[in-house]
Amino acid sequence: MVTTSTSASGRAVRGGQGKPLLSIRDFKVEYRTGSGTTVQAVRGVDLDLFPGESLALVGESGCGKTTFGLGLLRLLPRLGHASGQVTFNRGDGTEIDVLGLDGRDLRSFRWRDAAMVFQGAMNAFNPVLKIRAHMHDTMRAHTKASKQEIEDRAGELLRLVRLEPSRVMDSYPHELSGGMRQRVLIAMSLLLEPEVLILDEPTTALDILTQRSVVDVLHEVRERLGFSMIFISHDLSLAAELADRVATMYAGRIIETGGVRDMFYKPRHPYTLGLIKAVPPIVGDLPDMESIPGGPPSLASLPPGCTFNPRCKYATEECKEIDPPLIPITDEPGDYHEVACIHSKDVHLDRRVQDEMGTAS
Amino acid sequence: MSAQELSPQDTVRTPLMTLDGVSQVFSTKAGPIRAVDNIDLSINPGEVLCLVGESGSGKTTAARMAAGLARPTSGQVAFDGTDIWSLKRNDFTAFRRSVQYVHQDPYASLNPTRTILQTITAPLFKHGLVKSKKAAAERAVELLTKVDLTPAENYLSKYPHQLSGGQRQRVAVARALTLDPKLIIADESTSMLDVSIRISVLAMLGRLRDDLGVGFLFITHDLAIAKYFGWRGKTAVMYLGRIVEFGPTPKIINAPTHPYTRALIDAIPEPDPDLTKTKGRESLRSLEIPSLAHLPSGCSFHPRCPQFEDGLCDGAIPELVTIRSGQSAACHVVARDGVPGVGDGGRPDEPGA
Ligand SMILES: Nc1ncnc2c1ncn2[C@@H]1O[C@H](COP(=O)(O)OP(=O)(O)OP(=O)(O)O)[C@@H](O)[C@H]1O
Ligand SMILES: Nc1ncnc2c1ncn2[C@@H]1O[C@H](COP(=O)(O)OP(=O)(O)OP(=O)(O)O)[C@@H](O)[C@H]1O
Numbered sequence: 065m066v067t068t069s070t071s072a073s074g075r076a077v078r079g080g081q082g083k084p085l086l087s088i089r090d091f092k093v094e095y096r097t098g099s100g101t102t103v104q105a106v107r108g109v110d111l112d113l114f115p116g117e118s119l120a121l122v123g124e125s126g127c128g129k130t131t132f133g134l135g136l137l138r139l140l141p142r143l144g145h146a147s148g149q150v151t152f153n154r155g156d157g158t159e160i161d162v163l164g165l166d167g168r169d170l171r172s173f174r175w176r177d178a179a180m181v182f183q184g185a186m187n188a189f190n191p192v193l194k195i196r197a198h199m200h201d202t203m204r205a206h207t208k209a210s211k212q213e214i215e216d217r218a219g220e221l222l223r224l225v226r227l228e229p230s231r232v233m234d235s236y237p238h239e240l241s242g243g244m245r246q247r248v249l250i251a252m253s254l255l256l257e258p259e260v261l262i263l264d265e266p267t268t269a270l271d272i273l274t275q276r277s278v279v280d281v282l283h284e285v286r287e288r289l290g291f292s293m294i295f296i297s298h299d300l301s302l303a304a305e306l307a308d309r310v311a312t313m314y315a316g317r318i319i320e321t322g323g324v325r326d327m328f329y330k331p332r333h334p335y336t337l338g339l340i341k342a343v344p345p346i347v348g349d350l351p352d353m354e355s356i357p358g359g360p361p362s363l364a365s366l367p368p369g370c371t372f373n374p375r376c377k378y379a380t381e382e383c384k385e386i387d388p389p390l391i392p393i394t395d396e397p398g399d400y401h402e403v404a405c406i407h408s409k410d411v412h413l414d415r416r417v418q419d420e421m422g423t424a425s
Numbered sequence: 426m427s428a429q430e431l432s433p434q435d436t437v438r439t440p441l442m443t444l445d446g447v448s449q450v451f452s453t454k455a456g457p458i459r460a461v462d463n464i465d466l467s468i469n470p471g472e473v474l475c476l477v478g479e480s481g482s483g484k485t486t487a488a489r490m491a492a493g494l495a496r497p498t499s500g501q502v503a504f505d506g507t508d509i510w511s512l513k514r515n516d517f518t519a520f521r522r523s524v525q526y527v528h529q530d531p532y533a534s535l536n537p538t539r540t541i542l543q544t545i546t547a548p549l550f551k552h553g554l555v556k557s558k559k560a561a562a563e564r565a566v567e568l569l570t571k572v573d574l575t576p577a578e579n580y581l582s583k584y585p586h587q588l589s590g591g592q593r594q595r596v597a598v599a600r601a602l603t604l605d606p607k608l609i610i611a612d613e614s615t616s617m618l619d620v621s622i623r624i625s626v627l628a629m630l631g632r633l634r635d636d637l638g639v640g641f642l643f644i645t646h647d648l649a650i651a652k653y654f655g656w657r658g659k660t661a662v663m664y665l666g667r668i669v670e671f672g673p674t675p676k677i678i679n680a681p682t683h684p685y686t687r688a689l690i691d692a693i694p695e696p697d698p699d700l701t702k703t704k705g706r707e708s709l710r711s712l713e714i715p716s717l718a719h720l721p722s723g724c725s726f727h728p729r730c731p732q733f734e735d736g737l738c739d740g741a742i743p744e745l746v747t748i749r750s751g752q753s754a755a756c757h758v759v760a761r762d763g764v765p766g767v768g769d770g771g772r773p774d775e776p777g778a
């Protein structure tokens with residue numbers, strides 16, 4: 065727990081080479097909201113996830129992060145509808161059209177190919193079932209594994225997330241702390257060895273020291289099992305810690321994506337820049353802080369042009385007319401940095417110190 | 426005496442509020458629990474005191490006692506030097522006007538059936554501070570402008586559901602300002618806001634502090650927020666009902682001494698990929714948080730503490746003692762040995778006073 069190495073960072077920025085595990089094109093999700101009206105919560109996302117990669121999807125409340133994750137795994141509520149193209153490349157070379165799956169194929173895609181730990185799920189266990197029953201039910205629904213095989217697999221994964229199987233398997237969910245339940249969920253999601261794990265706000269609502277244990281566990285299991293990960297969070301710091309690559313979402317679109325260091329040190333979209341300037345690092349001096357004026361737009365009445373323009377200090381008349389697509393900007397060769405802003409050349413992060421620690425008090 | 430009359434050079438200021446040996450004991454099914462155990466705090470006019478700690482550490486319970494919303498089981502809460510529970514009815518009402526509590530949840534704290542105008546002017550009428558509707562409306566406009574809801578006229582006839590979370594929180598602050606408070610107790614009042622909005626609400630509160638000389642008891646579980654809002658003030662760190670460390674905010678953040686504070690600061694991911702990956706982290710001995718109903722003996726952090734010493738830490742309850750100028754901690758090992766690793770890693774020590 066002292067040092068958290070990130071062997072995965074070696075494969076961090078792949079420059080779009082190799083075959084993506086998950087390839088997402090023009091992905092959209094609509095919700096029906098009563099008498100014939102709909103809102104588009106995800107408005108055309110293009111994204112690739114490469115093998116072994118950890119991608120953070122960040123953005124503020126309501127920008128469509130959960131909707132995106134649910135849509136990818138075909139887990140939307142009945143009033144939601146996903147469209148576009150989602151291709152999953154199995155290791156054996158088969159390509160799966162995720163949005164076309166149904167019945168058994170869909171069930172096997174979920175859990176075996178891709179699994180999800182839902183937002184707030186640690187509070188949604190079946191309270192009358194022990195953890196053992198949760199583990200067995202999940203495995204039996206998808207495999208022909210014997211009782212003993214299930215026990216072994218569950219025990220192995222629980223140890224991996226630093227839980228004592230003999231104690232946890234016989235517990236009811238309410239007998240475990242929030243952090244323990246979250247780790248049980250991570251273990252459960254890995255039961256069928258998925259290639260992709262989607263985690264929605266995995267540490268939100270946990271105490272700081274508990275968050276740290278979950279983050280450390282995620283570092284460790286990913287290193288051991290080598291799956292790819294999409295984790296959804298409104299917490300930029302978590303992205304800095306866990307991601308190889310970051311995608312910023314705003315009003316249902318990805319407005320910037322790049323390697324984690326590029327995104328934090330050289331953000332090129334005014335919104336990403338604004339988010340970074342709104343969160344102070346804990347240690348060190350107090351930097352200059354800034355908020356973003358106004359609030360996120362309503363999905364029902366998005367502003368014309370770039371949806372961020374009413375809040376953007378770089379905005380010009382042009383921004384009210386053109387909705388900029390996500391295009392590559394190449395700082396250096398091999399980089400994989402894309403931004404949707406016509407003024408991205410003018411956007412630079414410079415962080416000045418507002419107050420040094422010695423001068424206070 | 427108003428806060429503005431005090432010059433910043435005043436070294437000996439009368440504290441606006443003091444909590445002296447204050448405890449709150451609740452009886453629960455599991456037996457009595459000391460949600461707040463013998464804490465001392467003091468806030469000067471126009472000063473910020475941050476109370477930080479994890480969930481259940483007793484922050485809200487302490488704040489409710491400071492606001493006069495709950496009576497301590499033992500100990501004294503004093504305002505302007507007087508025990509608030511010895512005040513006569515009228516004086517207690519005046520105290521309650523001077524100290525305003527702003528809740529965590531902007532959604533729950535405003536009456537959904539009242540317009541913003543009604544919400545803000547109700548306390549003015551109740552306390553007979555305005556004579557006419559016109560005067561009340563003028564005052565409402567003035568207050569909304571102070572919390573940056575401009576043009577204020579546009580907000581008067583709106584209902585809470587028509588406002589964003591940040592705007593609602595500003596209305597809650599405007600309502601708290603109606604009675605010219607000297608102290609605002611803000612309990613997680615920006616925790617539910619999105620990051621892009623949070624800083625502007627905090628900046629607005631900072632201006633009230635500077636321009637109106639309002640003191641703040643500022644409660645948060647988020648050390649980044651405490652750092653930003655309380656940088657020029659002090660911070661108290663609570664763990665299981667007790668204050669384990671206290672000092673100027675920059676010291677608590679950059680040179681913490683108590684093993685619990687150090688574990689907290691180290692555990693928090695940084696919004697900076699290089700920094701967060703190189704941050705040193707010591708393992709805790711246990712991840713489990715003890716229950717208040719069965720507190721560990723001695724220092725209640727001892728079952729988790731990396732510095733634990735058998736026989737010392739599980740014996741007596743450590744007292745909050747000065748470790749270096751202005752900074753105190755409740756830890757047997759730190760009290761005996763001083764601070765390990767001071768001078769390392771660019772964390773300069775405070776020159777001795
Ligand atoms: N079942 C639904 N019906 C209609 N609209 C919905 C539904 N679920 C979500 N939405 C809307 O879709 C948008 C995106 O919601 P989503 O939950 O995906 O956001 P999020 O980024 O995950 O937010 P948070 O950070 O708060 O979890 C929001 O405007 C939300 O109100
Ligand atoms: N009225 C009550 N009766 C019994 N126990 C209570 C009562 N109010 C609070 N407690 C307990 O006292 C402890 C401290 O609670 P408090 O709400 O003060 O913590 P907090 O630091 O504000 O936590 P949070 O960050 O979750 O708001 C908790 O264990 C809580 O369950």
Ligand code: SF4
Pocket residue numbers: 683684685724725726727728730731732733734738743755756757758759
């Ligand atoms: S008193 Fe002992 S157990 Fe408590 S914080 Fe100090 S070293 Fe750790």
Ligand SMILES: [Mg+2]
Pocket residue numbers: 129130131183264
């Ligand atoms: Mg969500």
Ligand SMILES: [Mg+2]
Pocket residue numbers: 484485486612
């Ligand atoms: Mg509280």
